[in-house]
Amino acid sequence: xxxxxxxxxxxxxxxLYPLSAVAEEGSRIRWSGFxxxxxxxxxxxxxxxxxxxxxxxxxxxxxxxxLGVSITPELGLAGQILMxxxxxxxxxxxxxxFLSYDIFDSTSIMAGRIKYPNLLFSEIYDVxxxxxxxxxxxxxxxxxxxxxxxxxxxxxxxxxxxxxELSEDFEYTIQPYGGxxxxxxxxxxxxxxxxxxxxxxxxxxxxGYNRGEMxxxxxxxxxxxxxxIRQIWSAGFQMDFNDVLANAEYVxxxxxxxxxxxTDSWYVNLGYRINQWTPYITxxxxxxxxxxxxxxxxxxxxxxxxxxAALTIEYQNIDPQLRDSTVGEENKLPSGLFASEPSESTVxxxxxxxxxxx
Amino acid sequence: MYLxxxxxxLFSFICVTVIMLTxxxxxxxxxxxxxxxxxxxxxxxxxxxxxLGKKKKIKGVRLVxxxxxxxxxxxxxxxxxxxxxxxxxxxxxxxxxxFSGKGTPPQHMKDALAVxxxxxxxxQAIGYIDDSDVENSLHIVYKVK
Numbered sequence: 169x170x171x172x173x174x175x176x177x178x179x180x181x182x183x184l185y186p187l188s189a190v191a192e193e194g195s196r197i198r199w200s201g202f203x204x205x206x207x208x209x210x211x212x213x214x215x216x217x218x219x220x221x222x223x224x225x226x227x228x229x230x231x232x233x234x235l236g237v238s239i240t241p242e243l244g245l246a247g248q249i250l251m252x253x254x255x256x257x258x259x260x261x262x263x264x265x266f267l268s269y270d271i272f273d274s275t276s277i278m279a280g281r282i283k284y285p286n287l288l289f290s291e292i293y294d295v296x297x298x299x300x301x302x303x304x305x306x307x308x309x310x311x312x313x314x315x316x317x318x319x320x321x322x323x324x325x326x327x328x329x330x331x332x333e334l335s336e337d338f339e340y341t342i343q344p345y346g347g348x349x350x351x352x353x354x355x356x357x358x359x360x361x362x363x364x365x366x367x368x369x370x371x372x373x374x375x376g377y378n379r380g381e382m383x384x385x386x387x388x389x390x391x392x393x394x395x396x397i398r399q400i401w402s403a404g405f406q407m408d409f410n411d412v413l414a415n416a417e418y419v420x421x422x423x424x425x426x427x428x429x430x431t432d433s434w435y436v437n438l439g440y441r442i443n444q445w446t447p448y449i450t451x452x453x454x455x456x457x458x459x460x461x462x463x464x465x466x467x468x469x470x471x472x473x474x475x476x477a478a479l480t481i482e483y484q485n486i487d488p489q490l491r492d493s494t495v496g497e498e499n500k501l502p503s504g505l506f507a508s509e510p511s512e513s514t515v516x517x518x519x520x521x522x523x524x525x526x
Numbered sequence: 527m528y529l530x531x532x533x534x535x536l537f538s539f540i541c542v543t544v545i546m547l548t549x550x551x552x553x554x555x556x557x558x559x560x561x562x563x564x565x566x567x568x569x570x571x572x573x574x575x576x577x578l579g580k581k582k583k584i585k586g587v588r589l590v591x592x593x594x595x596x597x598x599x600x601x602x603x604x605x606x607x608x609x610x611x612x613x614x615x616x617x618x619x620x621x622x623x624x625f626s627g628k629g630t631p632p633q634h635m636k637d638a639l640a641v642x643x644x645x646x647x648x649x650q651a652i653g654y655i656d657d658s659d660v661e662n663s664l665h666i667v668y669k670v671k
Contacts, residue, residue: 241582285626291625525625
């Protein structure tokens with residue numbers, strides 16, 4: 169329900185805008201969009217990330233509409249309306265919407281519902297066209313309450329964005345922010361964080377830190393005390409050089425006084441572009457002190473159709489590890505990002521996605 | 527007759543040579559603003575920053591870039607020689623910006639004529655056209671080599 173507060177200004181504001189102003193100064197309102205048609209099937213009857221099992225799943229499918237409005241040369245509004253199978257059963261909602269104001273040419277302040285910026289793909293989590301996989305590596309990007317919840321989706325708050333040059337070839341971006349972030353089973357309150365990145369034409373290095381107080385709903389399934397401090401450190405690397413593509417990311421998360429939930433996750437991804445075709449290979453790891461974890465090998469083959477569409481075929485092999493019996497509920501111990509222990513020692517998942525941007 | 531024939535061939539030769547030599551010059555791409563910015567001169571790097579949305583002001587002057595429709599000859603040349611990208615990489619660059627709310631690409635104009643008209647009426651606008659399309663009311667800030 170909270171999100172409806174945001175969807176109203178997103179849709180209504182541009183409509184209220186006088187059309188004469190648009191005609192005079194060009195398109196001050198821009199609509200863009202992205203869509204994914206996706207299907208996945210698993211070799212196991214045990215659900216993976218709360219949706220994929222042997223019956224097949226189409227919830228990678230989604231549609232996003234993005235809006236950019238220039239209210240004045242310095243003041244702008246940006247927003248995204250999302251209909252995704254992975255949440256709310258395809259219900260349209262404002263995924264994020266914020267106002268931004270340029271204080272200086274290269275510094276702006278943003279306020280509203282802002283996408284979490286720290287990880288390589290956190291801001292574009294749903295834009296399948298912009299990454300090699302059918303879904304971003306879940307060892308890091310899972311929102312599952314059974315897992316480490318390293319990725320936030322959005323937070324309501326404020327943020328500062330500053331960019332500049334380090335040298336002739338290197339640019340930098342710094343983004344400090346603060347606010348409250350909703351989670352699947354509660355909220356992170358008094359959250360503060362910072363993202364720092366540097367990039368050249370072909371390389372990007374990104375680092376981040378985030379901390380906040382965990383406030384979980386009463387019926388949550390975790391043994392975490394009210395107001396416990398959660399901290400997340402992250403580092404990422406990206407390359408696109410001479411048709412060799414690479415993505416690598418590491419994230420560590422800790423929860424105050426609960427060292428069994430200390431989690432380290434990382435993945436390494438390599439690809440090679442051959443005209444329209446790009447094969448990729450990814451190795452991902454998640455390790456929690458409690459014993460919970462998983463390792464996965466993912467092979468992707470992407471076929472680019474023009475400059476705005478791509479077809480991806482993905483094969484993934486996951487080796488989940490069970491949480492120690494000393495923590496968690498009885499009878500239903502999570503295993504990796506599976507709800508319980510699959511009967512197979514490793515699980516295969518095949519996915520096909522068609523991604524477009526427009 | 528012999529002399530006439532010789533002159534004909536010599537004339538033809540000169541014509542062909544002149545056409546061959548002038549063609550590349552005629553196809554030169556230039557970056558333009560309104561003639562109101564007559565003292566302004568920009569570097570390739572500054573133009574790149576403007577067209578990639580990394581800067582909105584250069585030397586204290588606010589400039590608003592306008593692009594040509596996808597696929598025009600001028601646009602292909604501009605992307606390659608000034609932005610140093612492929613159309614696909616440029617598209618992905620803007621997609622990342624748009625879908626994270628961190629920027630919007632320059633406005634697209636139908637063709638070089640539309641760019642010209644727009645710039646004539648908007649002193650803050652900056653665009654690119656073929657050298658042969660330049661008029662008095664426009665000011666060249668950079669020649670694409």
